[in-house]
Amino acid sequence: MVGHLPAQDRHVRLLLDSGRFAEANAAFDELLAAGANHVDEQWIRPTVLVHRASVAWRLERIPLALELIAEGWTDLDVDRPEGAAAAHTISMLGYLLDTIGHRGPALKLMALSVQIARESGDQAALAHCLSREGNARVFRAVTRPDDSGAAQFALARSLFDESQALSKPGQVKRSALAGFARALAGVGDTAAAEKAALQALALGRAADDWYTASVANWVLAVVRRDQGRLEEARTFASRALDGAETIRDTMLMMQFSLDLAAICEELSDPVGESAALRRTVAAGSTAVDVLQEGLGQALEQRRVAVQAQRMAVAAQEAALRDPLTGLTNRLGLERRAPMLLESTAAAGRVPWLLLLDVDWFKDVNDLAGHTAGDVVLQEVAQLLRRECRADDLLCRWAGDEFVVLLVDASEESRDAGPIVAERIRAAVHRHDWQLVLGWTTRPPTVSIGVAAGPANLEHLFAAADIALYRAKRAGRNRWEIDGDRPTADRSTAG
Structure with missing residues (x-):
């Protein structure tokens, strides 16, 4: 040898x-x-x-x-x-x-x-x-x-x-x-x-x-x-x-x-x-x-390897999470969404994507300060967790925009998006914002664009973005759905 x-x-x-x-x-x-x-x-x-x-x-x-x-x-x-x-x-x-x-x-x-x-x-x-x-x-x-x-x-x-x-x-x-x-x-x-x-x-x-x-x-x-x-x-x-x-x-x-x-x-x-x-x-x-x-x-080498692996996993998880709200960040959504969309479609369900924007958020930052603005975003994130299923993917997309990807919804697939969108809108509208903002500015609400369709994140997001634009133009504090679909009332705001 x-x-x-x-x-x-x-x-x-x-x-x-x-x-x-x-x-x-x-x-x-x-x-x-x-x-x-x-x-x-x-x-x-x-x-x-x-x-x-x-x-x-x-x-x-x-x-x-x-x-x-x-x-x-x-x-x-x-x-x-x-x-x-x-x-x-x-x-x-x-x-x-x-x-x-x-x-x-x-x-x-x-x-x-x-x-x-x-x-x-x-x-x-x-x-x-x-x-x-x-x-x-x-x-x-x-x-x-x-x-x-x-x-x-x-x-x-x-x-x-x-x-x-x-x-x-x-x-x-x-x-x-x-x-x-x-x-x-x-x-x-x-x-x-x-x-x-x-x-x-x-x-x-x-x-x-x-x-x-x-x-x-x-x-x-x-x-x-x-x-x-x-x-x-x-x-x-x-x-x-x-x-x-x-x-x-x-x-x-x-x-x-x-x-x-x-x-x-x-x-x-x-x-x-x-x-x-x-x-x-x-x-x-x-x-x-x-x-x-x-x-x-x-x-000892095994212990060090396990510790290093845990640190690497933690670092990877941190890279996919928004540090302010704890929700998945944009990178995390882009990585996880394709698999979730594919599994949802394979189960015979309609994939739904909700794109949320906090109304009047600039006024919150200008009148109550950026610290209060951060708290508002954290509160909205907490309300999303409360109104959505544990398996749904919740993401802070950018600034005051959030994305909800519905996975294996328990409601009928054709109504899941609008039902969850209304729950979220109502929860934010009814939330007591006085402890956070006092009387310095109007309470924040959310406008939501709702889209369903093929298991493709880019197409879903583009359709939800158009629907969100319509919700903003229609007066805010409401949701709109992509296309002409019969739905429940899109706003119960007074």
Whole structure:
């Protein structure tokens, strides 16, 4: 997989495998400076993303790892995954599940990745997926020494064997050789296991590859223990554990420390056994701490994301509301009206639009002051809320103009507009304005233009505007309806 990555990604991986974590962290930060999810077009994006997820996981940056693996997975056609990138992504997801102990689902994903890689014809991808599945099966056999253990080791041996045959000299070939040695030991071929482990150990040391060297030392510890050479087994197991701790691989640390403790017990070395068990506990605590810290970071990021989402929603709502009256503003009407008109027409009802203008509003501002004018607009808005249904869209259009869009009116559709218009006119006419205006000016009333017709805001508004003009010309404090339609009295004013 490393060959399918940009040079900077490869550099970070090599630093990690060499146990140089401070340098790896710094190099990873430089890599992410352009954006964790940014990948140049020349590279296969899911492949790069899942690799960065594995790097983030090893660097104990769990939320970032989860984000990257999720995005890499999303980039694929998950219904019919195909190609090397899909194989790498699914294999890496299996690796992450295996790391946190979900070995059953992990094995299924890794087996699927091998199938996809095989179908893709990409030998490098297939070699990598084979090796990863082989490792997972080895650790399943070791951690669950039941009747299926021998079968798991045998399957792992064939997976590692094929991986070595397909891969070029490098990290994948080295680690596959070390895994192959452990599988040989698992099926009882200790001589071949020792030979392969010594070869892998030499290759790992030469390349500063701590992972391969650590696994090779583990295999040699297993072989020496089977041979009854416990002192040598303890030495190799200790070296294996040191290597695992160097690269911070908690899965290796826990297994190697348990094996070391068992060897010390057989040697009647309680001090060594106790020290090994302490390292087991430390490895387990590290794993738990990493997951807890990751969960805490993920929860905090989720909290911040939810808070930001709420603020964004609130800001969006504020942008669609008139700050003085609390009604929808012009932008809100233009955005919401098309959907409401469409649903009203689809329900078989006639869409109605009422355009209101406060009569003599200039006199209110001139004689009572602009503060009183603002209160008048707020009072009119409150009267609209009282006389209209909760689902109706109420809007302050501009200045002293208001719009009411009737939605799912309970009255007969052909009379809904005039009925509501008269209710609003009468409510404003009867309202006690003395507390707001005193006797400085005449009480405000409203003129209303009423229109019904096609589910089109622009046409409805134009028709209502013409009707409003007629109401103003006819004396104000009344409503007029667009066209010649029989209606109730248009004004009950005295």
